[in-house]
Amino acid sequence: MxxxxxxxxxxxxxxxxxxxxxxxxxxxxxxxxxxxxxxxxxxxxxxxxxxxxxxxxxxxxxxxxxxxxxxxxxxxxxxxxxxxxxxxxxxxxxxxxxxxxxxxxxxxxxxRIVPEAIEHFDTEAEHFYTAEAAEKLRLALDTFDGGRIVIGIAGMPYKCPPAPLEVAFLIEAELRERGLRDRSSVDFCSPIGRAFTIETVSEMATPIFEEKGIEVHTFFNVEAIDPERKVVLSLEGEELPYDLLILVPPHKxxxxxxxxxxxxxxxxxxxxxxxxxxxxxxxxxxxxxxxxxxxxxxxxxxxxxxxxxxxxxxxxxxxxxxxxxxxxxxxxxVMCFFEIGDGKGTLLQFDYDHPPRPPKPNRVWHLGKIVFNKTYWHTVPKGRV
Structure with missing residues (x-):
């Protein structure tokens, strides 16, 4: 056999x-x-x-x-x-x-995630790469009453590359809905020279960051977290103060x-x-x-x-x-939906020879992602799509 x-x-x-x-x-x-x-x-x-x-x-x-x-x-x-x-x-x-x-x-x-690779990650940074961590982040957002939110990537590669951008857009939308936007700032940190690894996606995302008033810090490779000063430090020498720090943990x-x-x-x-x-x-x-x-x-x-x-x-x-x-x-x-916030999304579809050309964000792609998530159990694992 x-x-x-x-x-x-x-x-x-x-x-x-x-x-x-x-x-x-x-x-x-x-x-x-x-x-x-x-x-x-x-x-x-x-x-x-x-x-x-x-x-x-x-x-x-x-x-x-x-x-x-x-x-x-x-x-x-x-x-x-x-x-x-x-x-x-x-x-x-x-x-x-x-x-x-x-x-x-x-x-x-x-x-696997290895947050322990960065000292003070577990006590200072939130993330959403386990169910438990996501619940903890939800609690932190529920109790957030204004201040500086820093969202970044603490190591590459990592699971679901659009996710930290999606979270930045969704959190900014939530702050507006809760009346907290005028007393909050949102900063996004990327370890490379643009907001996203794929240039065409970064070109789509950059004006959305600008429209939402989210400052993007490029070439920000997380080196350390200072819990006493409440700052996150990059290998390049930049420091960002935070009240709520959300980082993609290193992966291996x-x-x-x-x-x-x-x-x-x-x-x-x-x-x-x-x-x-x-x-x-x-x-x-x-x-x-x-x-x-x-x-x-x-x-x-x-x-x-x-x-x-x-x-x-x-x-x-x-x-x-x-x-x-x-x-x-x-x-x-590869194909994935990309949340923009405010009930809108877009679609990333590409292969080795064809980069993604994301369509203009709209409600259809957001709903597509929601439907896909709900039908996953009946379709993908069993080979029905």
Whole structure:
């Protein structure tokens, strides 16, 4: 029997597993192939919803479901924390003592936040990259009565690149709604020379920042937080005082990838072929989603469009054929909605060869994002869109 082992039960891993069932159903039913998903908690969490918890429009209880309920019944689910991958024996060791052998390995392990990389982050800065942190930020906003809000990025790359810009726009709109705008300032800090990594998106966002009176500080790479003086300091020597500090925490790949030698860089990202999604020169190890080192958004839609390619290539390897069809190669496709505030949004859609050309913000794109969030559970993980 051939075993396909998928590490990670997030959007990418779950979708890949379900797509593989569609391609290999008869072989699975005959006992020739086994698909196993390994997940640390057994709970599938819809992380894009965290921002809406912080903005007061969502509850954490709506953003989590049992992973088992999203997987085809033919997929086996193992709950456990991955400890190490041994390429020589083609095994994965879990922290509970279980060892799993694989023939094909798919790594969809996501990323992790490391706020501890910046001293005083946990006590001084708010963020929205976990449900708990988003709830804490919501409380901070509820009790905010005016002052200086600083929103920044404490490390790159990070999950959902538009998110800090969206939060800045949404908070500014909330301040106006609550009558606090005239006694509040909002500053946005970017570690690069423009507000957003992609130039066409930055060109769209810059006049919105100006219209909303949000000052943008470029080349602001967060170095330290001074809790006594209530200032955040950059590597470039700039200081910004704050009353409420909101920072995207530094991100890294999973520790077990570094320990296993698959991710040799300090960031812990897997060296991944931009088209085949193979890891390095390995013929049977694939990566998708946040775990890769690809120069793309670490976003759910990235994994969504990568999963069909991984599924086709793994299925082809199992069946002893060449990959075929429209999902042979990944072309860098990414698509995401972008909140502007005041009930408006836009759409970012791009690939390796075509930069995004965001349409003029309107209510349709905002509603599109809301509808997508509500229908996620019934569509994306099960491969219906």
């Amino acid at each position: 051939q075993r396909i082992l998928i590490l990670g039960g997030g959007g990418g891993g779950t979708l890949t597993a379900n797509l593989l069932v569609k391609k290999l159903r008869s072989r699975i039913d005959r006992g020739e192939v086994e698909i196993v998903v390994v997940d640390a908690t057994g709970q599938h969490v819809y992380q894009p919803g965290f921002m809406y918890i912080a903005m007061g429009g969502e509850r954490a209880s709506n953003l989590s479901r049992p992973e088992r309920s999203l997987l085809d019944k033919r997929v086996n689910l193992v709950i456990g924390q991955v400890d190490r991958i041994d390429e020589a024996t083609q095994t994965v060791a879990l922290s509970n003592g279980l060892t799993l052998v694989y023939d094909q390995l798919v790594i969809a392990s996501g990323s 790949g999973q520790q077990f990838l570094m320990d296993s030698g698959l991710a040799p860089t300090p960031g812990g990202w897997l060296p991944t072929d931009r088209h085949s999604l193979l890891v390095g020169e390995r013929p049977n190890v694939y990566a998708l989603g946040d775990a890769t080192d690809l120069p793309l958004s670490k976003a759910g839609s990235t994994a969504h469009f990568e999963a069909p390619v991984v599924a086709e290539r793994v299925a082809a390897a199992v069946e002893g054929r060449e990959p075929a069809g429209k999902h042979v190669d990944y072309e860098g496709k």
